Amino acid sequence: MSADAEVLTALHTIFDADTGIYRERGFQRRVGYGTRPALVHIDLANAWTRPDHAFSCDGMDTIIPAVQALNAAGRAKGIPIVYTTTAYDDVEGPNSDMGLWVHKIPVELLKVGTEAVQIDSRIAPHPGEMVIVKKRASGFHGTRLSSYLNAHGVDTVIITGVTMAGCVRHTTEDAIAEGFRPIVVREAVGDRVPGVVEWNLFDIDAKFGDVEPLKQVLGYLAGIEPFESRVRAEVAAPG
Amino acid sequence: MSADAEVLTALHTIFDADTGIYRERGFQRRVGYGTRPALVHIDLANAWTRPDHAFSCDGMDTIIPAVQALNAAGRAKGIPIVYTTTAYDDVEGPNSDMGLWVHKIPVELLKVGTEAVQIDSRIAPHPGEMVIVKKRASGFHGTRLSSYLNAHGVDTVIITGVTMAGCVRHTTEDAIAEGFRPIVVREAVGDRVPGVVEWNLFDIDAKFGDVEPLKQVLGYLAGIEPFESRVRAEVAAPG
Amino acid sequence: MSADAEVLTALHTIFDADTGIYRERGFQRRVGYGTRPALVHIDLANAWTRPDHAFSCDGMDTIIPAVQALNAAGRAKGIPIVYTTTAYDDVEGPNSDMGLWVHKIPVELLKVGTEAVQIDSRIAPHPGEMVIVKKRASGFHGTRLSSYLNAHGVDTVIITGVTMAGCVRHTTEDAIAEGFRPIVVREAVGDRVPGVVEWNLFDIDAKFGDVEPLKQVLGYLAGIEPFESRVRAEVAAPG
Amino acid sequence: MSADAEVLTALHTIFDADTGIYRERGFQRRVGYGTRPALVHIDLANAWTRPDHAFSCDGMDTIIPAVQALNAAGRAKGIPIVYTTTAYDDVEGPNSDMGLWVHKIPVELLKVGTEAVQIDSRIAPHPGEMVIVKKRASGFHGTRLSSYLNAHGVDTVIITGVTMAGCVRHTTEDAIAEGFRPIVVREAVGDRVPGVVEWNLFDIDAKFGDVEPLKQVLGYLAGIEPFESRVRAEVAAPG
Numbered sequence: 011m012s013a014d015a016e017v018l019t020a021l022h023t024i025f026d027a028d029t030g031i032y033r034e035r036g037f038q039r040r041v042g043y044g045t046r047p048a049l050v051h052i053d054l055a056n057a058w059t060r061p062d063h064a065f066s067c068d069g070m071d072t073i074i075p076a077v078q079a080l081n082a083a084g085r086a087k088g089i090p091i092v093y094t095t096t097a098y099d100d101v102e103g104p105n106s107d108m109g110l111w112v113h114k115i116p117v118e119l120l121k122v123g124t125e126a127v128q129i130d131s132r133i134a135p136h137p138g139e140m141v142i143v144k145k146r147a148s149g150f151h152g153t154r155l156s157s158y159l160n161a162h163g164v165d166t167v168i169i170t171g172v173t174m175a176g177c178v179r180h181t182t183e184d185a186i187a188e189g190f191r192p193i194v195v196r197e198a199v200g201d202r203v204p205g206v207v208e209w210n211l212f213d214i215d216a217k218f219g220d221v222e223p224l225k226q227v228l229g230y231l232a233g234i235e236p237f238e239s240r241v242r243a244e245v246a247a248p249g
Numbered sequence: 250m251s252a253d254a255e256v257l258t259a260l261h262t263i264f265d266a267d268t269g270i271y272r273e274r275g276f277q278r279r280v281g282y283g284t285r286p287a288l289v290h291i292d293l294a295n296a297w298t299r300p301d302h303a304f305s306c307d308g309m310d311t312i313i314p315a316v317q318a319l320n321a322a323g324r325a326k327g328i329p330i331v332y333t334t335t336a337y338d339d340v341e342g343p344n345s346d347m348g349l350w351v352h353k354i355p356v357e358l359l360k361v362g363t364e365a366v367q368i369d370s371r372i373a374p375h376p377g378e379m380v381i382v383k384k385r386a387s388g389f390h391g392t393r394l395s396s397y398l399n400a401h402g403v404d405t406v407i408i409t410g411v412t413m414a415g416c417v418r419h420t421t422e423d424a425i426a427e428g429f430r431p432i433v434v435r436e437a438v439g440d441r442v443p444g445v446v447e448w449n450l451f452d453i454d455a456k457f458g459d460v461e462p463l464k465q466v467l468g469y470l471a472g473i474e475p476f477e478s479r480v481r482a483e484v485a486a487p488g
Numbered sequence: 489m490s491a492d493a494e495v496l497t498a499l500h501t502i503f504d505a506d507t508g509i510y511r512e513r514g515f516q517r518r519v520g521y522g523t524r525p526a527l528v529h530i531d532l533a534n535a536w537t538r539p540d541h542a543f544s545c546d547g548m549d550t551i552i553p554a555v556q557a558l559n560a561a562g563r564a565k566g567i568p569i570v571y572t573t574t575a576y577d578d579v580e581g582p583n584s585d586m587g588l589w590v591h592k593i594p595v596e597l598l599k600v601g602t603e604a605v606q607i608d609s610r611i612a613p614h615p616g617e618m619v620i621v622k623k624r625a626s627g628f629h630g631t632r633l634s635s636y637l638n639a640h641g642v643d644t645v646i647i648t649g650v651t652m653a654g655c656v657r658h659t660t661e662d663a664i665a666e667g668f669r670p671i672v673v674r675e676a677v678g679d680r681v682p683g684v685v686e687w688n689l690f691d692i693d694a695k696f697g698d699v700e701p702l703k704q705v706l707g708y709l710a711g712i713e714p715f716e717s718r719v720r721a722e723v724a725a726p727g
Numbered sequence: 728m729s730a731d732a733e734v735l736t737a738l739h740t741i742f743d744a745d746t747g748i749y750r751e752r753g754f755q756r757r758v759g760y761g762t763r764p765a766l767v768h769i770d771l772a773n774a775w776t777r778p779d780h781a782f783s784c785d786g787m788d789t790i791i792p793a794v795q796a797l798n799a800a801g802r803a804k805g806i807p808i809v810y811t812t813t814a815y816d817d818v819e820g821p822n823s824d825m826g827l828w829v830h831k832i833p834v835e836l837l838k839v840g841t842e843a844v845q846i847d848s849r850i851a852p853h854p855g856e857m858v859i860v861k862k863r864a865s866g867f868h869g870t871r872l873s874s875y876l877n878a879h880g881v882d883t884v885i886i887t888g889v890t891m892a893g894c895v896r897h898t899t900e901d902a903i904a905e906g907f908r909p910i911v912v913r914e915a916v917g918d919r920v921p922g923v924v925e926w927n928l929f930d931i932d933a934k935f936g937d938v939e940p941l942k943q944v945l946g947y948l949a950g951i952e953p954f955e956s957r958v959r960a961e962v963a964a965p966g
Contacts, residue, residue: 088582088583089583090583099618099619100615100616100618102616103615103616104566104616104715104716104717105566105567105568105616105617105618105640105715105717106616107618107632107636109635109636109639110639137578137581138578138580138581138582138583138584139583140577140578140583140585141577145632145635145636146632146635151635152630152631152632152633152634152635153630153631153632154585154623154624154630154631155630156630157587157623157624157629157630158585158587158623158630161587161588162583237582237583238582239582239583
């Protein structure tokens with residue numbers, strides 16, 4: 011559900027005022043695209059993409075096709091494609107891996123091995139594409155994502171998925187912190203309550219990454235060189 | 250500057266609608282307080298707390314006294330107190346430690362050793378309190394903060410400072426991810442553009458930490474046991 | 489295979505000389521035991537514990553019973569028990585998650601889902617015990633281990649497994665760095681080539697953690713209080 | 728002080744036997760050099776490089792000139808150069824940032840701001856070269872090192888310094904874990920007790936990075952392209 015017209019108008023009034031201040035002070039710059047991108051799809055598993063789950067999100071009619079288009083463009087160039095899901099090995103025991111997050115949100119519903127936490131079959135990973143089972147909001151926190159991207163010489167992270175107010179935002183913040191250029195695809199992110207997509211995209215574009223339209227990102231992917239594996243590349247030392 | 254009355258009304262209309270959905274679905278739970286807290290003050294250095302800087306924030310008339318009160322209460326119990334600032338060793342060279350962030354916000358203005366990045370003298374650290382010079386938004390990213398708190402057996406992180414849409418939010422997200430209970434003090438956080446304090450506190454309280462009034466936090470600190478150093482404590486193994 | 493008698497004699501001659509210097513300079517101190525331990529078993533999966541694999545290690549006649557005894561003692565107190573294995577989703581493709589490590593050691597033999605990377609059935613995890621599939625040497629690197637232990641208020645990490653010159657050593661170094669007291673159980677660690685167990689235990693005991701005999705560790709576990717879950721514990725804030 | 732002849736002979740007997748096993752099993756591969764290296768000098772501060780300190784190391788007659796030669800070669804190509812030192816803000820108080828390490832080694836002697844923890848003047852950093860004040864053994868742990876290198880597109884880390892059994896080893900392990908190719912320069916690393924340089928270089932070369940002679944590394948640096956800043960480089964998205 012997107013914020014209704016009245017609310018959106020009110021939000022854009024704030025955004026306009028804020029933008030004036032940000033621009034005057036030198037914020038809202040462009041991080042831009044590098045030459046070695048990866049796609050990172052956040053939590054596009056059934057619990058988020060299908061109806062009737064506590065985690066269900068809106069906007070899948072737009073998000074799923076956008077992700078399909080990005081995957082097609084990315085696969086054509088052989089770039090790394092990563093999916094995350096959030097799931098726990100133990101949602102009941104005294105030493106559960108949910109940590110403290112269960113005190114804020116219903117992560118006890120996300121059990122490893124259940125259909126709910128499987129990536130949506132409409133965007134099923136191909137062989138050689140990574141699925142990372144994370145425990146926290148950020149795709150980077152407590153996962154191999156950063157070292158995986160780094161080992162492959164990735165410099166740009168194209169981010170999609172849900173939720174905007176949670177996992178997508180935290181992942182984007184971590185991406186630029188780690189040294190990757192974050193590109194958040196406007197049509198490919200969503201959430202489950204009104205307003206939060208808008209204000210989180212506003213904050214991100216001001217400070218953490220570039221919010222870009224799908225068409226622009228597809229154009230970028232069409233224009234890059236095929237992705238050569240860095241893991242194997244090396245320079246022979248001189249004898 | 251807080252959002253003016255009309256805008257606040259519009260925001261609260263959204264928050265109310267969102268809260269209905271969140272509650273129905275089991276979000277907006279309470280993480281609560283542990284027994285071994287630390288205070289973490291984010292970027293309360295002159296560039297943020299004093300006027301006429303690109304990073305200057307509003308609300309210091311409220312924030313500074315709130316931090317002073319928290320420090321007095323925390324020092325009375327001997328809890329760890331940490332301040333962060335954001336500053337760079339090299340803001341000009343080709344291999345600058347600003348990383349990519351300079352492409353979004355004017356971090357080139359934050360030079361190590363300048364008055365701008367010193368902690369505000371009104372809340373000057375006492376001996377034995379830590380000042381962490383971070384390079385990214387989160388106080389945890391690329392710093393010793395997590396291992397410092399962990400070595401001291403801290404279980405709760407009481408967070409103040411600026412900005413709400415940037416460093417405070419990212420720090421809070423990381424705090425719960427690392428396994429600390431985040432408590433964000435309502436009167437002790439701020440920003441420089443309207444609206445962002447409100448919507449970021451809303452997102453945090455729904456998903457990442459508890460937003461609590463100063464009075465409540467001071468009451469909590471008054472009630473805890475004095476903080477005993479964990480670094481030195483150990484149990485002798487049986488002979 | 490342990491180093492033969494002559495080699496061990498030579499090594500101990502070095503260790504004695506080194507110990508003289510270390511003691512004189514204030515190294516080789518004791519980190520000691522805390523009150524909330526966890527067991528961390530490194531890479532005790534079939535590829536390491538059974539014969540005829542490139543990763544096969546020696547000493548399982550001693551290591552497996554030691555781990556069984558530690559698990560029994562730990563389960564009696566309800567402490568967190570964690571197993572790691574090293575395995576990769578993709579060992580062939582251009583964007584493999586092996587990263588650079590395949591350029592040093594034959595990690596291409598460690599495929600997710602194969603019997604080789606399953607925990608040895610003689611020490612099979614019980615429900616509620618964690619199995620972490622890591623990609624690097626350290627159990628902490630790119631995994632949820634640190635935040636898992638931290639969320640549960642663990643202060644001491646009792647380490648077993650293989651290999652001493654690789655994953656056990658790196659895990660121990662990271663454990664103290666993260667703020668946990670590392671206890672390495674002498675009889676419960678091993679490797680596949682002579683000498684490396686001895687010199688790595690020597691380095692660790694001098695600088696990173698306490699190398700302790702099994703009997704001592706079992707005595708410690710027998711003496712601690714039952715482990716209460718920290719994830720659930722909280723203090724009510726005063727009204 | 729290096730191990731005396733008899734001990735070295737004994738060690739090399741072990742190394743030869745171990746090498747036989749490692750080669751047969753596919754270990755001791757070469758990670759090789761990438762195209763964008765950085766120099767990382769570990770703890771070459773006065774407490775380690777000058778006599779009469781608890782941390783003093785041997786071999787500076789060889790190490791210092793080797794580092795000078797590497798710096799000259801690296802500066803000619805404009806590559807990032809990073810120095811670490813280990814120092815603490817508070818070595819006395821109950822909430823010291825020494826964490827648990829003081830229970831193993833005398834880090835209470837390493838106070839921020841003292842001459843002991845300054846980089847040795849013979850290899851003083853030039854403007855734009857980074858000095859990272861770390862708290863733990865690894866140059867990566869709790870520091871900005873990884874994100875700094877990543878933001879600059881570094882793929883290879885050339886490592887020097889002390890001590891081999893402590894900070895150099897842990898840094899090397901972390902380097903490959905993070906996705907950088909570690910090259911440890913044989914003549915540019917040292918320690919303070921006999922034997923440990925030899926066995927740690929042996930373990931590293933078998934599993935974590937390539938131990939290379941200075942001449943080889945200088946030849947490599949002479950042959951690479953000048954280092955272009957990645958922080959500034961970007962690709963314009965198609966209109």
